[in-house]
Amino acid sequence: MRILVTNDDGIHAPGLAIAEAIARELSSDIWVVAPESDQSGVSHSLSLNDPLRLRQADERRFAVKGTPTDCVIMAVRHLMNEALPDLVISGVNRGQNAADDVTYSGTVAAAMEGTILGIPSIALSQAYRGPVKRDEIPWACAQEHAPGVIRKVLAEGIPQGVLVNINFPACRPADVRGVAVSVQGRRDQAMLRIDPRLDGRGNPYFWVAFTREPFALHAGTDLAALDDNRISVTPLRLDLTDQPTLTRYAQLFD
DSSP, rough: OOEEEEEEEEEEOHHHHHHHHHHHOOSHHHHHHHSSSSOOOOOTTTOOSSSOOEEEEETTTEEESHHHHHHHHHHHIITTTTSSSSSSEEEEEEEEEOTTHHHHOOOHHHHHHHTTOOEEEEEEEEEOSSSSOOGGGHHHHHHHHHHHHHHHHHOOOOOOOEEEEEOOOOOOOOGGOOOEOOBOOOOOOGGEEEEOOOOOOOEEEEEEEEEOOOOOOOTBBBBHHHHHTOEEEEEEEOOOOOOHHHHHHHHOOO
16 A cells, blocks of 8 residues: 655654654555645645745655645655555644634645545544643654554545544543544634734734633534544545535525
């Protein structure tokens, strides 16, 4: 099995090394194509007005000055076009990609692009709790549990037009309480805010920030699974059409 590993945290991110280790538990044929720098939050953006710069860092290991989507396209349409990957693994992201994160996440978007290109694709993210130093992320949780979860998902099969979003809870591997197949949750968007500041010359600038306050968790969601120290597995469809509303509108304009 040929595996393409990518991410949105960049070619030097510790989570990418974890993803490579996970991939090597599944195969010896590994290619890495990741962004040159951190691309967190760029979602499914595509570089159309800037050239893509490609740098080879090592054998079968490349950095692209572009987005995670650019990386997958570069890999599939250029670097690996003579022998396409059988699987795309995106991650392991620093922080969970659950609920509304899915729409912002470059990690999920890379798996989405792989799915668009007809390749089974999985996004991996490691949750953590509160402000934390980079060396305190519980990477071991994802590294220990991901190979087994991925093997089961692949054995069952990933349908065309579907990607799989897997989040690992913020705990030690031994404290994981199982796997929960979950729906995408939703946060209280009152958490999102703008943080105004002044630079050294008194000029205003702003950060998009989040208010870290408790919010309701709904049973069966990815957020509830992570809160319960369970691995969340959520299949996501490329087709965003809302079928009930489609039916109502069809009747409206008939």
